[in-house]
Amino acid sequence: MSANAPIRSLTPPDIRARKGGDKLACLTAYTTPMARLADKHCDIVLVGDSLGMVVHGLPNTLGVTLDMMLLHGRAVMRGAERALVVVDLPFGAYEAGPTQAFAAAARLMAETGCGAVKLEGGAEMAPTVAFLTQRGIPVMAHVGLVPQRVQSFGGYKVQGRGPDGMRVAEDARAMAQAGAFAIVLEKVVEPLAREITAMLDVPTIGIGASPACDGQILVMDDILGIFTDFQPKFVKRYAELGTAAEAAIAAYAQEVRDGRFPAAEHCFAERPGEPRTR
Template identity: 45%
Template sequence: MPFTIQDLQRRKQAGERVAMVTAYDYPSALLVGRAGIPMILVGDSMGMVVHGHGTTLPVTVEDIVRHTAAVVRAGTDALIVADLPFLTYSDPESAVAAARRIMQDGGAHAVKLEGGAAVAPIVRHLVAFGVPVMGHLGFTPQAQHQIGIRAQGKEASAARRMLDDALLLQEAGAFSVVLELVPAPLAAEITARLGIPTIGIGAGLGCDGQVQVWHDLLGLFESKPPRHAKPYAKVGALIEEALRSYREEVEAEAFPTAAQSVKMDEAALAEALR
């Protein structure tokens, strides 16, 4: 059965934690489905981990639509949430246009946007038109040039503002809020005070769920993963080993063998060459 935002809400009420992971293409989404993970984020993190940019800012609506459509084609039961890219929700009309493309053409079930009080009216506007919206507080990657890459909410005033922002997003109709790089005690307190679920990333065990980036979780990169990430496998090293073995076999004329080659009747070949 498809996992819905109502199922997510029921999980919170029952005190059951929810796993979420990013996916950006068809094979990744297939594996997520087989693993039984109920939520997928088609994140603008693709700008960095898929397209090689230094930030998420170059990601466009077209990028999100294309990658979301590929994820949707895997046919999983996961709830698929897609990011609204940088500056595509600076006003209600732009937000509706971006959400329409991502949900109609991409097939996403919901969208996610970053920010608190400033975007609450946008959230309210989208929800009024039937768009499920997930919020995002704490470290907001689209604002990294403004706030830096660091934890947010460590000072009393900032913590108070984040709590207020979370309540504003809830009041505006958001069905969930991501808390990224937020002190664990603060994230737990926000989670306790909200009626909607929180999804943590670098925000401790007190959130209602957790989200991790595909490439970090699978250890696809050689570089040290972020502090908040846990590599559950070293898939990158396995892929590199397989590619190296392939190259070595090609160079040694050990691949392809007869098993990977197409046979032909010798008489037919002789006739063709006559």
């Protein structure tokens, strides 16, 4: 392949074909610079509605709007070349029925150029997923703990324990049968996530689920140690950039107050003989 040949982006069929094969590495991104970093190493970059909490300081994802997803989706697409970019459908943009969901999903894909959308819910959303996929909208499903319904769950609770396991398994099965090309399993007890992964013919993407899942996803700011207000058990920090950034900001502020910044090397000299204008 020529060094100047265009990079081919991964597609939903590419992701589906990875079932049982090489693990899928997935991360969220909300900005162009972070998308560029993730794109070098990840198979899927998710523009998650977690941006409401991580970027906009909201208490949960419920206040995220379709316009917010469009804004960040376009930003991420400017930084992604190889990875499949998936954009979340926000709360209130698809629950009323398939027609509402199609309008929102079609707008996301048309105005951002993303490769797929993601929606939360179980068997009750299967007709909507089928409606979308039959009309050319690739859908990643999200079952188990679905943050948009955290109020009805009574908090960010582990899913699939005891009798509840049947419900989670049926939700995953229904989404696969409806045409979802991959399914996120969030905060699902490990043995059940392993069983669901073995049961389905589409990839599972775990977040607080099981190493047996076909892939894993985490929030970029969590693994970098930037967003620290909410730290789930399933997050592993690979850096402490928040601490490093605060130290850098403190050093800058102190140097400004001490008169040590800017120094001569940060300033511009006049050219010899250059007249000044008054």
